[in-house]
Amino acid sequence: MEYTGRRKFLIDATKAAGSAVILASPISNLAAIQPTDTWTVGQIMDLFINDVPGGLIPNTVDVLHAGDRDMQVTGIITTMFATVEVIRKAIDLNANFIIPHEPTYYNHAGKADWVEGLDIYKFKSELLKKHNIAIWRNHDHIHRHFPDGVRSGVISKLGWDKYFDPKNNQVVVIPEIPLEKLIEHIKQKLGITMLRYMGDLAQPCRKILFNPGFNTGSIVIPVIEREKPDVVLGGEFHEWETPEYVRDLQLSGHPISMVIMGHADSEEPGSEYMAQWLKENVKGVNVTHVPAKNPLSFM
Numbered sequence: 519m520e521y522t523g524r525r526k527f528l529i530d531a532t533k534a535a536g537s538a539v540i541l542a543s544p545i546s547n548l549a550a551i552q553p554t555d556t557w558t559v560g561q562i563m564d565l566f567i568n569d570v571p572g573g574l575i576p577n578t579v580d581v582l583h584a585g586d587r588d589m590q591v592t593g594i595i596t597t598m599f600a601t602v603e604v605i606r607k608a609i610d611l612n613a614n615f616i617i618p619h620e621p622t623y624y625n626h627a628g629k630a631d632w633v634e635g636l637d638i639y640k641f642k643s644e645l646l647k648k649h650n651i652a653i654w655r656n657h658d659h660i661h662r663h664f665p666d667g668v669r670s671g672v673i674s675k676l677g678w679d680k681y682f683d684p685k686n687n688q689v690v691v692i693p694e695i696p697l698e699k700l701i702e703h704i705k706q707k708l709g710i711t712m713l714r715y716m717g718d719l720a721q722p723c724r725k726i727l728f729n730p731g732f733n734t735g736s737i738v739i740p741v742i743e744r745e746k747p748d749v750v751l752g753g754e755f756h757e758w759e760t761p762e763y764v765r766d767l768q769l770s771g772h773p774i775s776m777v778i779m780g781h782a783d784s785e786e787p788g789s790e791y792m793a794q795w796l797k798e799n800v801k802g803v804n805v806t807h808v809p810a811k812n813p814l815s816f817m
C-alpha cells in the first residue's frame with residue numbers, strides 16, 4: 519500500500535471514529551496507524567542499483583548532486599532535469615528526494631570547478647539546502663536496467679511495445695508509414711508541439727534507428743551505417759555530426775530521413791518508468807513524476 523492509501527485509511531478511520539474520540543486519543547494511537555516504512559536516500563539508490571544487471575557501474579555519473587545518503591525520504595520526484603521549477607514543485611509536495619535523468623548543473627560529469635563559481639549554482643544549491651532536498655542522478659543505471667528504462671518507457675508511450683525487442687533496442691521496426699504520419703504520431707503520443715526533421719515527407723518508413731536523448735556522431739553514425747534504417751529518430755545530435763552525415767547520405771541517393779524530438783521530450787517517459795518502478799518497489803513513500811518539459815519554443 520502506498521502512503522496516499524495509508525493516509526486515506528487514516529482519514530477514513532478518523533471520520534468513522536468521530537472527531538470527539540480522535541481529539542481524546544493519545545498521539546501514540548494515531549502514530550500506530552501512520553506509515554511505518556521509512557526509507558533513506560541511500561537505501562533507495564541501492565535498491566535500484568541492485569536491480570540493475572551487474573549492479574553498481576564503476577565510474578558512473580550517477581552521483582548525489584545534493585543531500586546525502588542518510589537523509590530520511592519524505593517523498594520522491596522523478597523527472598528529466600531538476601530545474602528550479604521542479605525543485606519548487608518538490609517543495610510544494612513535501613518531497614525531499616528528486617531523481618532526475620540528467621545533470622543538475624549543466625555538464626555530464628557532474629560537479630566541476632567552473633560550475634561551482636556560477637551564481638545559479640549558488641542559487642540552486644542554497645534552495646536545495648534550505649529545504650533539505652537530495653538529488654540523485656539516475657542516468658547510467660536506468661539505461662543499464664533491463665529493459666533499458668528510458669527506451670522501454672518511450673516505446674510504451676509511442677504504443678510500439680509489440681514491435682520492440684529490448685535485447686536489440688537500437689532499432690524498432692513498425693508497420694510501414696509515410697514520414698509525415700510518423701512525425702504526427704510521435705508529436706501526438708509524446709506531447710511535442712513542433713519538432714525538426716530532414717527528408718521527404720512521403721518517404722515510407724519501417725525501420726527506425728531509435729536514439730532518444732543524445733549520442734555523439736562517433737557512436738550513432740556507425741550504427742546507422744550497419745542498420746541502414748529508413749529514419750533516424752533522436753532526441754538531439756550535434757548538428758555538425760549526425761545530421762550532416764544523414765544529409766550526405768541523402769545527397770548520395772540513399773532514402774533516409776531524420777527526426778529530432780528534443781532531449782527532454784525524447785526521454786521524459788523514462789522518468790515515468792522510474793516512477794512506476796519506485797511505486798512498485800519502495801512502499802510507503804509518495805512518488806510523483808514531474809515532467810521537466812522542453813524549455814525551447816519555435817516560431
Ligand SMILES: [Zn+2]
Pocket residue numbers: 619657661668730731732785
Ligand atoms: Zn538517457
